[in-house]
Amino acid sequence: MDAPQRDMELLSNSLAAYAHIRANPESFGLYFVLGVCFGLLLTLCLLVITISCAPRPRPRLLEDEEDTVTRLGPEDTLPSPELSAEPDGTVSINVFTSAEELERAQRLEERERILREIWRTGQPDLLGTGTLGPSPTATGTLGRLHYY
Structure with missing residues (x-):
């Protein structure tokens, strides 16, 4: 055609x-x-x-540690901890097998510290006012008061 x-x-x-x-x-x-x-x-x-x-995402760091313990059988052993003396006389145990694991644990600890700080500073001042309710001159939403 x-x-x-x-x-x-x-x-x-x-x-x-x-x-x-x-x-x-x-x-x-x-x-x-x-x-x-x-x-x-x-x-x-x-x-x-x-x-x-779709493949399921792997659990984050906290659950990874629990998974490692639960996957170990009775004949399996954890890596032996390394002992080190701190300057103040206390003994710390290093259970991390690689620098990467140590770095991940330190990042996790720092993240948790930051979250605790944010949580602590974001709470209403319960001791300063003595009550949870807003004052008559305050307007705002739950947990956040704007004074005029």
């Missing part, structure tokens, strides 16, 4: 489809809405399949 004949066939089919749509607008609307609904349903199914088949 050559190009002009293909173009004429496409034009003829397009005009026939337009004439059919003009003659039956209800059926066109029905098929259009069915097509959209089918597309949305197919998209939803594919999304659910993608989410359910």
Whole structure:
């Protein structure tokens, strides 16, 4: 088939489809809405399949330590701790097997310290006012008071 004949066939089919749509607008609307609904349903199914088949993220640091202990069998042993004397005379135990584990533990400890500090400074001043309720001149939301 050559190009002009293909173009004429496409034009003829397009005009026939337009004439059919003009003659039956209800059926066109029905098929259009069915097509959209089918597309949305197919998209939803594919999304659910993608989410359910996605690999689960590994638990963060705190749970990693518990997993290590639970995976060990009765014949397994933990690495032996290294003892070191601190300048004040106390003995600390280094149970980390690599510098990376030690660094991760230090970062975790620092993060926990920061969170505790944020939590402590974000609490309302219970001792200063003696009550939890706002004063008559205060406006604001739960836990945050704005005085004018």
